[in-house]
Amino acid sequence: MIKIHGVYGSPFVRKVLVLLDLKQVPYELVPQMPFARDENYQKLNPLGKIPTLVDGDLTLGDSKVICRYLESAYPDTPLYPADIKDRGRADWYEDLATGPVAELATGIFFQRFMRPFAFKQEPDEELVSKIIDKQLPPLLDYLEGELPAEGFIFGEFSMADMSIASPFYNADYAGYQVDAGRWPKLAALIERVRQIPQVKTILAKEARTLGLN
Amino acid sequence: MIKIHGVYGSPFVRKVLVLLDLKQVPYELVPQMPFARDENYQKLNPLGKIPTLVDGDLTLGDSKVICRYLESAYPDTPLYPADIKDRGRADWYEDLATGPVAELATGIFFQRFMRPFAFKQEPDEELVSKIIDKQLPPLLDYLEGELPAEGFIFGEFSMADMSIASPFYNADYAGYQVDAGRWPKLAALIERVRQIPQVKTILAKEARTLGLN
Numbered sequence: 530m531i532k533i534h535g536v537y538g539s540p541f542v543r544k545v546l547v548l549l550d551l552k553q554v555p556y557e558l559v560p561q562m563p564f565a566r567d568e569n570y571q572k573l574n575p576l577g578k579i580p581t582l583v584d585g586d587l588t589l590g591d592s593k594v595i596c597r598y599l600e601s602a603y604p605d606t607p608l609y610p611a612d613i614k615d616r617g618r619a620d621w622y623e624d625l626a627t628g629p630v631a632e633l634a635t636g637i638f639f640q641r642f643m644r645p646f647a648f649k650q651e652p653d654e655e656l657v658s659k660i661i662d663k664q665l666p667p668l669l670d671y672l673e674g675e676l677p678a679e680g681f682i683f684g685e686f687s688m689a690d691m692s693i694a695s696p697f698y699n700a701d702y703a704g705y706q707v708d709a710g711r712w713p714k715l716a717a718l719i720e721r722v723r724q725i726p727q728v729k730t731i732l733a734k735e736a737r738t739l740g741l742n
Numbered sequence: 743m744i745k746i747h748g749v750y751g752s753p754f755v756r757k758v759l760v761l762l763d764l765k766q767v768p769y770e771l772v773p774q775m776p777f778a779r780d781e782n783y784q785k786l787n788p789l790g791k792i793p794t795l796v797d798g799d800l801t802l803g804d805s806k807v808i809c810r811y812l813e814s815a816y817p818d819t820p821l822y823p824a825d826i827k828d829r830g831r832a833d834w835y836e837d838l839a840t841g842p843v844a845e846l847a848t849g850i851f852f853q854r855f856m857r858p859f860a861f862k863q864e865p866d867e868e869l870v871s872k873i874i875d876k877q878l879p880p881l882l883d884y885l886e887g888e889l890p891a892e893g894f895i896f897g898e899f900s901m902a903d904m905s906i907a908s909p910f911y912n913a914d915y916a917g918y919q920v921d922a923g924r925w926p927k928l929a930a931l932i933e934r935v936r937q938i939p940q941v942k943t944i945l946a947k948e949a950r951t952l953g954l955n
């Protein structure tokens with residue numbers, strides 16, 4: 530069976546688990562915290578990041594790489610657009626959202642959620658303000674300009690929608706929501722993705738893991 | 743005609759230009775420095791990074807995304823393996839090499855080459871030592887374990903080989919070479935990729951741009 534090394538609550542693990550659930554592919558979630566000093570895990574993934582997929586003799590890091598592999602290996606219930614140009618755009622949005630956007634959103638999550646709750650430390654509010662006031666807005670402006678007023682980016686739900694929404698569930702755990710007055714399309718997309726049953730299920734499991742209810 | 747916004751000397755632009763030359767796809771290189779405060783360019787790519795591809799109404803950032811799009815749009819002379827698991831591995835190596843490995847290698851390049859030559863500043867040798875002695879070795883160890891003793895990773899030359907080699911040409915401009923005693927397979931792959939005619943041609947153009955000969 531496919532093994533996914535990771536934990537509930539990671540915006541990157543979340544993407545992969547939603548994809549597997551939508552494709553109805555069974556998997557085992559192997560508990561692994563990110564950046565743990567765990568030599569065995571670093572043999573699988575030298576970055577120490579999560580998720581890592583192990584499928585027989587194949588080991589892959591990076592949620593984008595894993596999602597693309599699973600899309601090719603399990604093409605039923607496609608989760609990327611078929612048109613070549615649309616697929617390029619989906620890949621670009623996923624790269625942008627899973628990279629720089631997620632880095633900022635998880636920065637808010639780490640400071641305001643993980644530090645107080647897991648490490649009993651104060652958040653660095655100066656850093657959080659810099660993210661919220663300076664660093665995120667140009668990226669949110671760009672995404673807003675790319676998104677549809679209704680529905681999903683390519684009509685059917687795709688990993689582009691999931692990738693854009695996912696980091697903001699972590700920011701939300703830390704009390705930050707995308708301002709629906711300033712970025713209405715983005716804020717609406719995040720809520721639309723949240724209503725997908727497989728997303729709801731994963732978010733409910735996360736809430737239990739993170740002690741949120 | 744396809745437009746690539748970027749400059750010679752970027753390890754990311756280099757990947758895309760080599761791919762286009764190998765596929766014999768004509769393109770125009772539109773001069774663009776990375777991270778320039780250029781509002782028009784930031785409309786194309788909110789990260790200000792290079793390269794950005796413009797192909798008619800399609801605009802894509804990120805060299806990995808661009809290379810994948812061009813592979814789909816111009817499937818002759820394939821530059822990614824066809825087998826699904828091999829393709830997953832190729833994507834993973836490209837992600838690792840174009841991301842964390844390139845970040846470190848271009849760190850050496852920026853400090854020891856760009857700062858003295860372009861900005862008349864001293865390099866931060868403490869930072870460079872940290873990269874060379876602490877941060878790069880675990881990644882080089884990992885790559886060494888994944889590489890073949892001879893030839894290319896998937897038999898035929900692929901963007902996985904190109905992605906792994908590319909950042910080290912920049913480190914080389916700054917006087918850093920991968921230690922062939924410690925990482926013989928990696929050092930050999932970098933030289934093997936350098937001998938590909940299309941790579942040689944691009945590196946020669948770069949050398950002129952960077953004033954190296």
